[in-house]
Amino acid sequence: MTTSTTRSVFMGPRLRRLRRDLGLTQADMAADLEISAPYVALLERNQRPVTADMLLRLARTYKIDLTDLAGDGGVDHTARMQSILKEPMFSDIDIPSLEISDIATSFPGMTEAFLRLYTAYREEQLALADRRAPALAGLASPADTEGFDASDPVAEVRRFLAARRNNFADIDDAAERLSDAAGGPNGFVERLKNRHDLRVRHMPPDVMLGSVRRLDLHRRQLLLEDSLDTASLHFQLAQQLAYLEMDNEMSAALAAGHFTTKNAEQLARRALGGYAAAALIMPYSAFAKAVDARRYDLEALARQFGASFEQTAHRITTLQRPGQEKIPFFLIRVDPAGNISKLLDGAGFPFAKHGGACPLWSVHGVFRTPRQIVTQWLELPDGQRFFSIARTVTAGGGAYGAMRVERAIAIGCAAEHAGQLIYTQNGAGPSAEAPTPIGVACRVCHRPKCAARSALPIGRELLPDDFRRLSVPFGFSSD
Template identity: 40%
Template sequence: MGGMSDPTILAGPSVRRLRRREGLTQAAMASRLGISPSYLNLIERNQRPLSARLVVVLAEQFDFDPRSLRQDEAVGGVDGLRRRLADERFADLAIDRDEIAEWLAAAPQAALAFARLFDASGKDVAAASTDPMDLVRREIERWRNHFADLDAAAEALADELRLSNADIGAALAERLRQKHQLSVRILPADVMPDALRRLDLHARQLQLSEVLDGPSRNFQVAVQLALLEQRDEIAAIANGAQFTDRAAWRLFRRHLAAYFAAALLMPYGRFMRACEATGYDLDLLQRRFGVGFEQLAHRLTTLQRVGQRGLPFFMARIDRAGQYSKRYAGASGTLLLESETSCPLWAAHEAFERAGRTCVQLVEVPDGAGQPSRWLTLAQTVERSGTLGAGTARFAVVLGLEARLAGQLAQARGLSLDPVHAVPIGPGCAQCHRASCLQRALPPRGAALEFDERIRGLTPFSFRG
């Protein structure tokens, strides 16, 4: 039944549709469920949640599929609808999160119909639907980047490895040797000019490039273990996405292998306890678990285990041009990552000039209803080395957390989270309607430009809408 035992499930419309399909009165259905008609009436009006017992009885009495209670996942939940309603076509309606939640609870089928129509006709989503990267990102968001079965398997293996060797690198290599008859070999960059990891079954070696640092080597070994030991589970999850694009399937499979690897290096229970004990101190967590900043940032977006949830971070990786190469909203609900490029006023760009240091910034962005939402963001650069003479690529990795929750973070100590200190930023010029921004490079898409030859404003574009 999975998450069906969640006591907060409000499923009035689903229960009402089921009762009408069976041709039953409330009194008749209540009798078969072993509850009073008045209590069933409250359930159908979303004034009482379904208990785990009632879900079981519904399944037994009416051939009811409990998964239908999670139809909101097909639209990405409240956050999925918020992203769609953030489109400039709805900007004047000021639909807030509470209205969206009420709509999804009261009329989930209507919400699903809207989502399908929007996805089919909206130019941005329609374009994204053919792109493997966007297809995979939407699937990851549907899961909120938390894959419970992979997490549990990784945690069990981590405990087993810890018993054999406290040095995680040595334990991973020994696991490969004993269970898979594979040795780990570090090769010079000129021998592996175009690869970081290579499985050579003829030589029975997992070959790693010397350009990888210690945390990256451990991660690559963990990825290989995921591909060897979790192949069926990973394939099952990837198949469940029902991608018609083979490239999307393979990208999603690669994400799942990396997910398992991160969960192996940062096992859920131990990692959560360390987060809470240190106030999510990023430097301490990196040292304690022997991981890099990007690996840590990934992991912080996945902490959604029922009964043991972490703070809802989002994570992004951008280049100097502001292009996203990774975007994980997790459970944060942020709309900041929904544009093609990032805002140049974001301190994530400043990180490129301050390599090795964390750039902390309180930002204010409009939410789906045009109201301000505030986020504490932390950005660091990460580097990717190539072969000799190929140079180094540099990216900025950003973690973000709602300002109302950020007081719990070690990195927020001594920092004012007062809204007056928030820096207004937007979702990239083409989607930003902030009129007075001196940094503006383009008018917002769809806005009506205005011209007055008697006045030259501070910004190059004046517009309405």
């Protein structure tokens, strides 16, 4: 006697979408599949399972790929919903995981609507915080903040990234497939040649005229400055591949941003191009596995993947794929003057929206110890603690006489995650019992005994120094 096992799945919404995409009525589909119209209706309402035999019949009849038809069972939507429903605003609602999975699988349209609505809500909250910041800091009246940052493309892109936790799962998925097909960074040149008929040429700076990468479609060649180091070379190759082969994924992410200015959209596309390049060099699954094995050792990870320290630090901030989240990190990049040129917050660090950061933070002092990692425990006035890892990085300067730009970057996480990092193992680094007391910025920091203070806190009255001069720059009442 022959036995067989029939696997049943419920996929009513997907079946209904397929039928409508094909322009068929339920009666039409029933006739094609040699079943009854009421049975099609039951399948679409998830009142009957779609068996393996029915899946094969659908695939043969309509000449579609079986995996496309079956889909992922809502796995991605389920993971994204579970991640969002962990937010504090939903903490009082008991939603079993099975219910979330059922909703994502049975009602993909409603699930997508919920996800879009939540993302739009996050963007609006971040925009509102930006608009309120000057008034809350006493730098402007509420009326003055109307439309504040409305035309600031950098602020708009930062909100776009923050609302999505600096993670784009579709780009990660596409990058993993492309990286596998190319054979990793060492295969990028061959991929460009075989797939796009592009020859890679390395040219001196005087020929590149200020560019490090230029695509010459007329001559079918990709020109790269010949002074690029290996990490930068791989990054430029990866970014060009991303623009050529991952445009659909990047365009979809951009469309979801609804940018108000062309500059913001262009900056966001550049950010996504960089994201895709890093995802090609450091594919999500392999990199996430290595992060656990190396305990977030940035220098070891950089060597393993042939990336720079900054590229590796940036990639670590993106490991928030729903269902596969790692430690959430923030990243900041500053120059010796304190100007912030990159800011990614995935760890809830209260960065100042305007003005400089706290001078007691080691990110401003690592210029004295170039290329050395400096770790630091930080404590904010409200008691929040973070662990910071800072180091200098160099941009440019690939040849004698070329301009070099020195910057410092710091990444950090909330104190409760620091125990998972190699930098806190076996007594490494400073003690958690002696954190450095820092503020967000001098104007909103009310620590009275700070010799590094550069401004009087908002709302505090300066004490006269007629009879007593304090050792701190600004003496003010503590009540």
